[in-house]
Amino acid sequence: MNKVLEQIEKIGIVPVVVLDDEKDAVPLAKALCEGGLPCAEVTFRTEAAEASIRAISKAFPDMLVGAGTVLTVEQVQRAVDAGARFIVSPGLNPEVVKYCVDRQIPVIPGTCNPSDIEAAIGLGLDVVKFFPAEAAGGLAMIKAVAAPYTKMKFMPTGGINAANLNQYLAFPKILACGGSWMVSKDLVKAGNFDKIRDLTREAVMTMLGFELKHVGVNCKDEAEAEEVAGAFESLFGFAKKKGNSSVFAGAALEAMKSPYLGEKGHIAIGTNSVKRAIHYLEGQGYEFDYSTAKYNGDQINAIYLKKEVGGFAVHLVQKA
Numbered sequence: 001m002n003k004v005l006e007q008i009e010k011i012g013i014v015p016v017v018v019l020d021d022e023k024d025a026v027p028l029a030k031a032l033c034e035g036g037l038p039c040a041e042v043t044f045r046t047e048a049a050e051a052s053i054r055a056i057s058k059a060f061p062d063m064l065v066g067a068g069t070v071l072t073v074e075q076v077q078r079a080v081d082a083g084a085r086f087i088v089s090p091g092l093n094p095e096v097v098k099y100c101v102d103r104q105i106p107v108i109p110g111t112c113n114p115s116d117i118e119a120a121i122g123l124g125l126d127v128v129k130f131f132p133a134e135a136a137g138g139l140a141m142i143k144a145v146a147a148p149y150t151k152m153k154f155m156p157t158g159g160i161n162a163a164n165l166n167q168y169l170a171f172p173k174i175l176a177c178g179g180s181w182m183v184s185k186d187l188v189k190a191g192n193f194d195k196i197r198d199l200t201r202e203a204v205m206t207m208l209g210f211e212l213k214h215v216g217v218n219c220k221d222e223a224e225a226e227e228v229a230g231a232f233e234s235l236f237g238f239a240k241k242k243g244n245s246s247v248f249a250g251a252a253l254e255a256m257k258s259p260y261l262g263e264k265g266h267i268a269i270g271t272n273s274v275k276r277a278i279h280y281l282e283g284q285g286y287e288f289d290y291s292t293a294k295y296n297g298d299q300i301n302a303i304y305l306k307k308e309v310g311g312f313a314v315h316l317v318q319k320a
Contacts, residue, residue, distance in 0.1 A: 011037060090131055133168075156178070162206050262313030
């Protein structure tokens with residue numbers, strides 16, 4: 001898969017932006033980045049699109065900016081010249097797709113049926129947009145049409161919102177979701193970029209779904225681990241369960257049979273996607289110890305942060 005598309009997959013949400021005035025481009029981009037989504041699909045529905053992409057690319061060179069609603073080769077040329085790093089179309093125009101493929105420009109054309117998908121495969125693509133997602137049958141339709149096409153991934157757009165986002169992202173053939181609920185045209189027109197930042201952050205937190213899974217307490221030996229877990233069983237009825245390296249009391253307290261990572265122990269934080277959580281947190285300046293990473297096949301499902309918090313090592317774990 002193209003590196004830009006891999007980056008989109010790590011980000012998880014592609015804000016679909018309509019700008020009527022290029023003066024709104026930079027403050028909007030700033031709001032998205034501060035909210036945790038350094039990505040935008042600026043639609044070519046307005047005259048301000050090209051200038052807006054150019055302004056964002058100049059002000060935020062590390063931001064992943066693409067052009068949406070691209071209908072012609074001429075629009076592709078203008079978008080790329082302005083700084084667009086990927087192209088999105090509502091439908092599959094073979095001329096546009098071939099132009100992009102020949103020039104190694106990442107392109108995500110719209111599809112909504114098997115014939116569209118096969119046309120995309122014939123043009124050498126392994127990622128397509130599914131549009132309009134909800135109106136075309138939603139996740140159930142994607143699952144149905146995806147079954148024969150084992151190497152194809154989808155970016156559903158149209159009707160995606162905070163309420164159904166994670167249902168889509170839980171399906172492994174979803175690359176990312178396109179959406180506009182955090183960047184509504186009314187908020188942009190009103191210049192309410194603080195609200196856009198806050199809605200963006202809410203969208204990211206909804207996607208990642210962080211929650212406390214368990215706390216691990218470092219004990220000097222197995223006897224102390226048994227004692228600690230036993231105390232929680234006696235006090236609160238948390239059933240003891242012995243493991244190879246620890247003794248659990250219920251699901252939330254893990255007594256280690258010997259000191260492990262962290263001065264005092266460790267804290268496990270569950271997330272809907274360890275891969276996306278790593279990308280988000282690294283974007284916020286946090287570092288991970290990749291020597292601690294654990295995998296399920298080629299998917300990372302656990303990893304520790306480099307720094308302790310309050311004497312505890314902190315690690316991400318994939319929620320079931």
